[in-house]
Amino acid sequence: MGQFEKDLERLETISNQLRSGAQELDEATQLFEEGILLAQKLEQELGKVEKKIQIMINKPAGPEEKPLLELFPELDQLVSDS
Numbered sequence: 001m002g003q004f005e006k007d008l009e010r011l012e013t014i015s016n017q018l019r020s021g022a023q024e025l026d027e028a029t030q031l032f033e034e035g036i037l038l039a040q041k042l043e044q045e046l047g048k049v050e051k052k053i054q055i056m057i058n059k060p061a062g063p064e065e066k067p068l069l070e071l072f073p074e075l076d077q078l079v080s081d082s
Contacts (some may be wrong), residue, residue: 004045011038 001009013033018028 004042007042009039011035011042014038 014031017023018031018035023031
């Protein structure tokens with residue numbers, strides 16, 4: 001299991017603990033702070049992966065091929081028809 005998955009699992013655990021309401025205020029505050037930090041870290045990591053995917057999608061296969069700018073270009077026609 002990678003670090004991303006471990007962090008996500010920890011965030012889910014924190015969320016469940018906070019929802020249970022069994023913690024004292026101090027402990028709940030600490031858990032909340034840890035959860036916020038984990039959520040921010042996970043969001044940054046997802047952003048990096050999203051950028052990599054966009055680069056791969058837009059990269060031309062050959063020198064004569066233009067990059068594909070849309071992930072689902074066939075949907076553009078559906079949207080413009082309505």
